[in-house]
Amino acid sequence: MKQKTTENQQADPPPPFFKSWNGWYALVLLNLAALILLFYAFTRYFQ
Amino acid sequence: MQTLDWIVLSASLIFIVVYGVWKGRGSEDITGYFLANRSMRWYTVLLSIMATQASAITFLSAPGQAYVDGMRFVQFYFGLPIGMVILSITAIPIYHRLKVHTAYEYLENRFDLKTRTLASLLFLAGRGLAAGLTIYAPALIFTVILGWDIHWTNLIIGTLVIIYTASGGTKAVNWTHFYQMMIIMFGMFAAFFMIVINLPDGVSLLEATHLAGKLGRLNAIDFGFDWNNRYNIWSGILGGMFLQLSYFGTDQSQVQRYLTGESITQSRLGLLLNGIVKIPMQFFILFIGAMLFAFYQFEAPPVFFNSAEIAKVQASDHAREYNFLEVQYKQAHEQKKLRARQMVLALQSEDEKNITAAQQHLLRADADAQEIRNKAIALMQKNDPGMDPKDTNYIFLSFVTKYLPAGLVGLIIAAIIAASMSSTSGELNALASTSIVDIYKRMLRRKGSDRHYLTSSKIATVLWGIYAILFAEYASRLGSLIEAVNILGSLTYGPILGIFLVGFYFKKIGANATFYGAFLAEAAVLYCFFFTDIAFLWYNPIGCLGVIFFAYLLQPMFETQTS
Numbered sequence: 001m002k003q004k005t006t007e008n009q010q011a012d013p014p015p016p017f018f019k020s021w022n023g024w025y026a027l028v029l030l031n032l033a034a035l036i037l038l039f040y041a042f043t044r045y046f047q
Numbered sequence: 048m049q050t051l052d053w054i055v056l057s058a059s060l061i062f063i064v065v066y067g068v069w070k071g072r073g074s075e076d077i078t079g080y081f082l083a084n085r086s087m088r089w090y091t092v093l094l095s096i097m098a099t100q101a102s103a104i105t106f107l108s109a110p111g112q113a114y115v116d117g118m119r120f121v122q123f124y125f126g127l128p129i130g131m132v133i134l135s136i137t138a139i140p141i142y143h144r145l146k147v148h149t150a151y152e153y154l155e156n157r158f159d160l161k162t163r164t165l166a167s168l169l170f171l172a173g174r175g176l177a178a179g180l181t182i183y184a185p186a187l188i189f190t191v192i193l194g195w196d197i198h199w200t201n202l203i204i205g206t207l208v209i210i211y212t213a214s215g216g217t218k219a220v221n222w223t224h225f226y227q228m229m230i231i232m233f234g235m236f237a238a239f240f241m242i243v244i245n246l247p248d249g250v251s252l253l254e255a256t257h258l259a260g261k262l263g264r265l266n267a268i269d270f271g272f273d274w275n276n277r278y279n280i281w282s283g284i285l286g287g288m289f290l291q292l293s294y295f296g297t298d299q300s301q302v303q304r305y306l307t308g309e310s311i312t313q314s315r316l317g318l319l320l321n322g323i324v325k326i327p328m329q330f331f332i333l334f335i336g337a338m339l340f341a342f343y344q345f346e347a348p349p350v351f352f353n354s355a356e357i358a359k360v361q362a363s364d365h366a367r368e369y370n371f372l373e374v375q376y377k378q379a380h381e382q383k384k385l386r387a388r389q390m391v392l393a394l395q396s397e398d399e400k401n402i403t404a405a406q407q408h409l410l411r412a413d414a415d416a417q418e419i420r421n422k423a424i425a426l427m428q429k430n431d432p433g434m435d436p437k438d439t440n441y442i443f444l445s446f447v448t449k450y451l452p453a454g455l456v457g458l459i460i461a462a463i464i465a466a467s468m469s470s471t472s473g474e475l476n477a478l479a480s481t482s483i484v485d486i487y488k489r490m491l492r493r494k495g496s497d498r499h500y501l502t503s504s505k506i507a508t509v510l511w512g513i514y515a516i517l518f519a520e521y522a523s524r525l526g527s528l529i530e531a532v533n534i535l536g537s538l539t540y541g542p543i544l545g546i547f548l549v550g551f552y553f554k555k556i557g558a559n560a561t562f563y564g565a566f567l568a569e570a571a572v573l574y575c576f577f578f579t580d581i582a583f584l585w586y587n588p589i590g591c592l593g594v595i596f597f598a599y600l601l602q603p604m605f606e607t608q609t610s
Contacts (some may be wrong), residue, residue, distance in 0.1 A: 012311045018610065025132045028322040034126040035326050036280070039121065039267040046260025 048193060048448075052457030059230055059461035063223050063468065064211050070222040071215010076497035077488075080216035080504050081148055081480040087307040091221050092317025097325065098224035099473035100294075103185035103466040104440065106231065106332065111352075111439030113336025114343075116265040117280045121333055123584070124326050125288025133288075135315045137551045138296045143311045148484045150302040150547070157550040158558035160489075165562065166546060167485040169539045170299055171478060178474040178511065179518025182208075184440075185467045186519065189460075191355045192444045193385045201519040204467055209512035212472045213505050217307055220472045227465040234462030235332060238443070241451050242338045247345045248334055254391050255341035261390065261406045262344075262413055264337045267330070277582045286584030289591050293540035297547050300477035339446055344387040347380045350423045352441035356434050363430045372423045379416040386412040392490030402523075471515065481509040537583045538576060541590020542568045548591060549598050560601040561594065568593030 015021050048056075074080040087095075112120050138150075147153050151170070155163035184201035210217045243252050250258075259265055269279040295301045295318070308314030350373055351357055360369045386409040392403035424436050447459050482502045488495070495503070542565045549561045572590040575581045581589075 013128075015312060015315070021135070024315070024319050025135070028128045028132055028319050031323050032125065032326070036125065036268065039330070043260075043266055043268045046257055046265045 048141070048456060048460070049453040051453040052460070055454055055457030056461045056464070060207060060459070060464060060468075063226060063465060064207050066226060067211025067219035067223040068214050069471075071211060071219030072398055074216055074218065074501065077148065077483065077500045078506055079207075079218075080501055081303065081476070081484070082176045083216070083218040083221060083307045085307060086309050087221055087313065087317075088309065089313045089316035089320065091225055092305050092308045092314060093320045093324075095221040095224040095307070095473070096295075096301060096317060096321050097328075098228045098466075098469035099300055099304055100199045100325075100470075101199055101228075101231070101466055102470035103463045104181075106235065106463055106466050107185060107188055107443055108440050109329065109332045109440035110336030110339055111262060113333040114442050115338045115437075115439050117264045118330070118333040119266045119269050121267050121326065121330050122269065122278050122280050122283030123287055124291075124329050125280060125283035126285065126289070127291045127325055128322035129284070129288045130291035131318045133272045134296050135318050137299060138302075138547075139305065139311055139314050139318065141551070142306060142315065142579075143308075147306070149299050149481050150297050151446070151481065151485045152297070154546065154550065155489075158546075158561055160225075161484060162558055162562050162565075164490075166297070166543055167481050170297075170481055170541060171486075173539055174300060174474055174478055175299070175514065176518065178471055178478065178515040178557055179522060181470045181474060182515055183519035183522040185442065185463055186322060188440050188444055191353055192448055193460075198520060203517055204464060205471070205512060205516035205519065208468045208471045208475065209509055212475045213508040213512065214378050214507070216319070216504065217303065217476055221304070223472065224469050227469040230458075231462045234459045235335065236600070237453070237455055238459055239331070239335050239338065239445060239511075241455065242342050242446070244337065245346075246342060246451055250341075250345065250391055252338075254394050255338055257394050258344060258387060258390055258409075259337040259341045261402075261409060262340070262341050267333075272587065274581055277584065279507065282582060282584045286582070286587055289544060290540060290584060290588035292538070293544035293587055293591070297543045298477075298478050299481050300473045303477050303501050304473065305521060322355060336443070339442065342446075347377060350376045350420055352438040352445045353435070354441075354445075356427050356431065356438075359434075360427045360430045365426050369423060369426055372419055372426065376416060376419045376423065379419055382548060383412040383416050384407070475508050475515065478511040479504055482507045482511070537586050538572055539569070539590075541572055541587040542594050543590075544587065545591040545594025549595055553595065553598070556598045556602050557605060559605045560598045564594045564596075564598030564601055567597040590597075 015024055018024055018027075074084075078084060109120065141153060142150065145153060145156060149167070150169045151163045153164055182201055182205050186197050186204065189195045189200055190197040211223060243255075246252070246255055256265070271279055272281050273279065294585075305314040305317055308317060343526075349357065356370075360366065386405070390402075390405040390409050393401040396402075427434055428436060444460075444463070447456055451459065483500060487503060487507075488500060492499075545568055546561055546565050549556050549564075568590050571593045572586050575586060575589060576583075
């Protein structure tokens with residue numbers, strides 16, 4: 001049951017808001033970094 | 048529960064079932080039934096992913112966890128956004144281009160049938176048991192707090208899920224997930240609002256937050272590294288990333304959710320937005336628990352939130368001793384309440400010296416109360432050695448039933464049952480797709496008609512549903528084995544992920560080296576489980592990297608054999 005793995009089919013729509021998906025990946029990772037910093041500040045402030 | 052609660056609860060559940068059956072009409076083959084004809088937009092994919100992951104226990108247990116242990120559990124999710132990015136780059140394009148119905152179909156394409164079958168069977172074994180527990184765990188809590196009959200609760204929740212999941216397949220599952228998440232989030236916001244307005248006069252939300260922080264309940268970040276510490280930033284990012292990669296990349300109950308996306312773009316957006324919103328959502332649920340803790344500085348909590356265990360000890364020879372501890376606990380609480388008031392006044396004075404002194408007094412009063420609670424728990428254990436000394440799962444619902452008005456209690460119970468149904472429906476749907484696509488259609492009957500496979504898929508969903516209900520009914524007899532069943536997923540996730548990663552990234556490694564490498568990695572994970580104290584989150588990287596390591600070592604041997 002080997003299937004073709006060729007780059008095929010219909011062109012996929014581009015990502016919204018960014019020119020490429022790298023923008024989205026950066027957004028997700030920057031959001032994570034910002035949340036960690038925010039939680040750290042939260043922990044320290046209310047300790 | 049009052050009449051209004053029953054009306055709200057029944058209306059919510061009936062709406063979910065009817066809506067699911069109605070939205071799920073019209074599937075003509077297994078692509079329609081299991082993948083909704085790949086027609087879903089990103090928001091449906093996103094909410095479906097979130098609803099499948101968030102079981103009832105998530106909403107019952109997380110606030111209790113923050114109440115007892117603080118908010119450090121949020122770090123468990125730090126690996127999730129990284130996992131979402133990796134899967135968006137690798138798994139989603141591959142799955143979409145191959146047009147697979149299940150994640151395991153890819154394995155035959157990349158390796159061979161035996162690797163596909165091994166992964167399918169591991170999934171069916173682990174997820175099959177988990178589906179029963181997804182129904183049983185909240186039913187047990189309803190039994191204790193609301194006095195419901197556990198067998199009827201299991202049966203009713205299970206049957207409702209079977210009705211719409213079997214009739215409508217993935218379309219029904221995804222669309223009901225959408226509304227289940229709405230009910231769940233509305234219920235959690237309502238609970239948070241009620242905690243805030245139930246705080247005593249003169250105590251603001253900010254002061255309650257400070258109070259929880261001074262008592263160590265807002266410990267959202269822990270940079271300390273310790274192999275045996277379950278929740279710190281390192282185990283969260285590294286261990287959590289492997290766990291989330293396994294869960295979202297190789298567990299059919301999640302893969303099936305984003306395979307329904309109408310394009311790679313829609314599936315990717317669903318996953319990536321999950322990476323953005325999941326941590327804040329989890330933080331909010333834990334924050335509810337921290338606020339509940341602040342609330343109970345001013346209102347007397349029970350010594351132990353599992354009232355069934357209290358009833359047992361009060362009916363035993365230890366009743367007098369327990370009642371004495373209960374009186375002591377009430378006195379200790381009065382002392383703590385006084386100290387909490389002083390703490391609030393110190394915060395209002397904004398004098399650091401006063402605040403530090405008040406914090407010391409409050410911590411001491413809290414430790415005194417905790418000591419009496421520990422003695423009471425030890426007494427309950429002496430009376431019933433098999434009892435669970437943790438009461439985290441009962442804390443949130445105890446508050447809901449005692450302090451919330453009629454109607455809202457029904458809504459929050461509806462939200463918790465909706466969470467149970469959403470996870471269970473995703474699981475049954477995935478168990479059926481794997482059974483039919485990877486086992487029945489691939490190995491037992493290869494040339495059936497579309498109609499035949501569609502009917503078989505519906506039957507498989509019903510059978511897995513019945514199995515889950517029966518397991519839930521039987522679970523009460525398993526006792527401490529339940530924990531073992533829960534851990535089962537962590538024991539197999541790492542090696543399964545390893546198989547997929549070898550497939551994605553190590554093109555020169557073949558089927559046999561990967562297959563036997565997976566067995567060796569599984570042995571390493573089992574060794575860690577039985578003979579070490581390594582925290583379970585680390586089993587995932589150990590299992591995953593183990594497969595890559597052993598497969599890499601074994602590959603030359605199999606190459607020689609082939610040549």
